Amino acid sequence: MAKTSILGLYVDPEDGAKAMDGLHAAGMDPNDFDVLTGTPYPEGAFGEHVPQHRLFRFPVFGAMVGFTLAILFTAATQLAWPIVTGGKPILAIPAMLIITYELTMLSAVIMTVIGILFESRLPNFNPGAYDTRITEGLVGVVVSVDEGRASEIEAILNTAGAMETKRA
Amino acid sequence: MQQGRQLDEIRINKELLNGALETPGWWKWAVLLLGSVVIMGVVVFGIQTNKGLGVTGLSRPVFWGAYITTFVFWVGISHAGIMISAILRLTQAEWRRPVTRAAELLTVFSLLTALSFPVIHAGRPWRIIYWIFPYDFARGLWPNVRSPLVWDPAAIGTYLTGSTLFLYVALLPDLGVLRDRTTGWKHAMYGALSLGWRGNPRQWRLQTVAGVLLSALMLPIFVSVHSIVSWDFAVTPGVEGWNSTIFAPYFVIGAVHSGVSAVVTMMALMRWLWKWDNFIRPEHFDALARLLIVVATAWFGFTMVEMLFSLYSLEAQELAFRDMQMFQWPWAGLFILFLLTGFFIPVTMWLFKSVRNSIVLMFWTSILVNIGMWLERFLIVVPSLARKQPFVYTWGSYQPSFVEFALMAWSFAFVSMNMLLFARFFPLIPLFESKESQIFTTEMKIGRTTIPAVLREQE
Numbered sequence A: 001m002a003k004t005s006i007l008g009l010y011v012d013p014e015d016g017a018k019a020m021d022g023l024h025a026a027g028m029d030p031n032d033f034d035v036l037t038g039t040p041y042p043e044g045a046f047g048e049h050v051p052q053h054r055l056f057r058f059p060v061f062g063a064m065v066g067f068t069l070a071i072l073f074t075a076a077t078q079l080a081w082p083i084v085t086g087g088k089p090i091l092a093i094p095a096m097l098i099i100t101y102e103l104t105m106l107s108a109v110i111m112t113v114i115g116i117l118f119e120s121r122l123p124n125f126n127p128g129a130y131d132t133r134i135t136e137g138l139v140g141v142v143v144s145v146d147e148g149r150a151s152e153i154e155a156i157l158n159t160a161g162a163m164e165t166k167r168a
Numbered sequence B: 001m002q003q004g005r006q007l008d009e010i011r012i013n014k015e016l017l018n019g020a021l022e023t024p025g026w027w028k029w030a031v032l033l034l035g036s037v038v039i040m041g042v043v044v045f046g047i048q049t050n051k052g053l054g055v056t057g058l059s060r061p062v063f064w065g066a067y068i069t070t071f072v073f074w075v076g077i078s079h080a081g082i083m084i085s086a087i088l089r090l091t092q093a094e095w096r097r098p099v100t101r102a103a104e105l106l107t108v109f110s111l112l113t114a115l116s117f118p119v120i121h122a123g124r125p126w127r128i129i130y131w132i133f134p135y136d137f138a139r140g141l142w143p144n145v146r147s148p149l150v151w152d153p154a155a156i157g158t159y160l161t162g163s164t165l166f167l168y169v170a171l172l173p174d175l176g177v178l179r180d181r182t183t184g185w186k187h188a189m190y191g192a193l194s195l196g197w198r199g200n201p202r203q204w205r206l207q208t209v210a211g212v213l214l215s216a217l218m219l220p221i222f223v224s225v226h227s228i229v230s231w232d233f234a235v236t237p238g239v240e241g242w243n244s245t246i247f248a249p250y251f252v253i254g255a256v257h258s259g260v261s262a263v264v265t266m267m268a269l270m271r272w273l274w275k276w277d278n279f280i281r282p283e284h285f286d287a288l289a290r291l292l293i294v295v296a297t298a299w300f301g302f303t304m305v306e307m308l309f310s311l312y313s314l315e316a317q318e319l320a321f322r323d324m325q326m327f328q329w330p331w332a333g334l335f336i337l338f339l340l341t342g343f344f345i346p347v348t349m350w351l352f353k354s355v356r357n358s359i360v361l362m363f364w365t366s367i368l369v370n371i372g373m374w375l376e377r378f379l380i381v382v383p384s385l386a387r388k389q390p391f392v393y394t395w396g397s398y399q400p401s402f403v404e405f406a407l408m409a410w411s412f413a414f415v416s417m418n419m420l421l422f423a424r425f426f427p428l429i430p431l432f433e434s435k436e437s438q439i440f441t442t443e444m445k446i447g448r449t450t451i452p453a454v455l456r457e458q459e
Helices: A013-025 A057-080 A093-119 A132-136 A147-159 B009-016 B025-051 B066-077 B079-090 B100-121 B125-132 B148-181 B184-194 B201-234 B247-274 B282-312 B316-327 B331-350 B359-386 B402-425 B431-440
Strands: A003-010 A033-036 A139-146 A164-167 B441-446 B449-454
Touching (some): A003 A013, A013 A033, A013 A147, A057 A093, A093 B201, A139 A147, A147 A164, B025 B402, B066 B079, B066 B201, B066 B402, B079 B100, B079 B148, B079 B247, B100 B247, B100 B402, B148 B184, B148 B431, B201 B247, B201 B359, B247 B282, B247 B359, B282 B331, B282 B359, B316 B331, B316 B359, B331 B359, B431 B441
Antiparallel strands (some): A003 A164, A033 A139, B441 B449
C-alpha cells in the first residue's frame, strides 16, 4: 500500500509529547514518526527515540588517511631529488612532522563534516510533510504511514491537541 | 549574568534576520565606500605588479616590511573565531551564543586576507604557486618541505578549510529558517544550501555533537597555525630578535589578544548597526573584557620574558638591536605607543566595571589593542632586519610607501566589505543558539530575591 506523510502541528511542546506517546501506544514503528522543531530541545523532551550515531569513527578514519598521504607526499618529494644538506639525512623528520600534522588534522576535519552530513541524513530534498511555521516555534510531529491508517493517525494527532494536521 | 529578556521564536527570527531579509539604508553606502577602497587596492596591486617591488619601501637589508607585518596581524585576528567559538563551546560558556558566528566569520575573512599578503609581498605573485604545489615534473623538482614558507600554506590552508566547514555546519539550521522565510530564487538558494534541514532530534543531536567534536579538532589547528607563522621568524638564525624558542606560545597568546579584541570591536558595530540590543548586551562585553584581562596579562608576561632573556645573554649584537628597538627614534616612539595601546591603557581601563559595561569604551579600547598588536609585529619584523650583523653587517632602515599603506587599507576594507556582504544574506548571530538560550533561561527565587539562571543539560 502507498505511504503518505502526515504532519501534526502543536503550539505547546507538551502536546507534541502527548502525540508522540499516542503514536507509541498505537503500535507505530519508532522509525516511522519523528518530531520537528526550530529549536534544539533537550534530548527526550518529546519521549522520542534517542538517535544513535557513529560520528566518532569518521575523524579517526580521516586522520589515518591524512597521516598516510602526508608521509607519502613529504617522503616521496624529498627522495625524488635527494640533496644532502650539511651532512644531514635526506628525510628531514621534524619538517615532515609539521606538514604531516596539518594534513592529518585537515583530513580529520573534512571527514568529520562528511560524517555529520551522513549521520544527519543530509542532503534530503524530499522530506515529506513540512510546515514553515515549525521554524517559528511550532512543534511538528510527522508520521509516515500506509494510506489505509491515515485517518486513524490523524485522529491520534488531533486528540493530542494538534492545531492543524496536513498531508504531504 | 543574564540580563536578556524572554523573546519568542517569531521575534527572534524577525530581529536577527533584519539584515538578511531586508536591506538597511546605510548598508549600500557602506558597501560602496568599502568597495571603492577595495578597488583602489586592486589598482595599486596592479601597479606594483607592473612596476615591481621598487614602488614599496622595501630595500636591502629590510625585505620584510608592512606586508609581512599585516600578514601576521590578520593571522592573529583569525584566532578570534576558534578562541571564542571552540573554547567557549567546549566550556559551555552561556555568553558565547551571540558571538560565535561573527567570530567564526572573522576567522574566515581574516585568513583569506592574510593569505593574500605573501602573494602581494612576492612581487611576482604567479611564482607563489611554486611554494605550495609540486612543479616541473620533467626535472623532478619539488617544494622544499624543510622551509617554513611551505609550512605556512599547509597550516593556514588547513585552518581556513576547517574554519569554513565549521562555519557552514553551524549555519545549517539557520539556512533552514531562511528557506522558510523566503520565496523565489532566494528560497531555492537557501533550500539548496540547507540541504533539506528539518530539525528532527537526530539532526539537532548531530549538530550538538558536531559543535563539540569540530571544536576539539580545531583547537590543535588553532594553536599550530600561529606557532608555524612564528617559526617563519624563529627558525631563522642570524637575525637578532627572531631566533627565539618562546615565539610559538608568544605569538599564539598575542593572536588571541588581538583576535578577541577584534571580536569586541565587531560586536559593538553589530549592536549599533543592526540594533541587536536584545542579543548583544553589556554582560557580553563585561565577560569578554574579563577574558581579555587574563589574555593580555599572559601576553605581556611573554613580551617581558622575551625581552629579559634576550638581554640576559649580554651579547653585543642583541644589546645593539634592543637599544635601537627601544631607545632610538623612531622605533622608541613606536615601542612606547605599542606598550601603551597594546597593554597599559586598555587593561587599566578594563579593571573598572563601568568601562567593561560601556560599549563605547570597549569599542575604543579594543581598537587600541589592535593598533598596539600591529605595532608589535612591525617592531619584531623590521628593526631585526634593519640591524643584521652576523656575516653581512648590513644596516639600513625602512619606511612603508604609499603603495604599502594603500594595500593595508585594502585589507581592512576587504574584511569589512565581506562581513557586510555575508550579513546581507545570512544571520550574523546564530538563531538556533539564541532560541536554545531562551529555553534554558529561567529565574530562581532564593529567599526574598529572584535571580536569573541558566539550566544546563547533562552531557
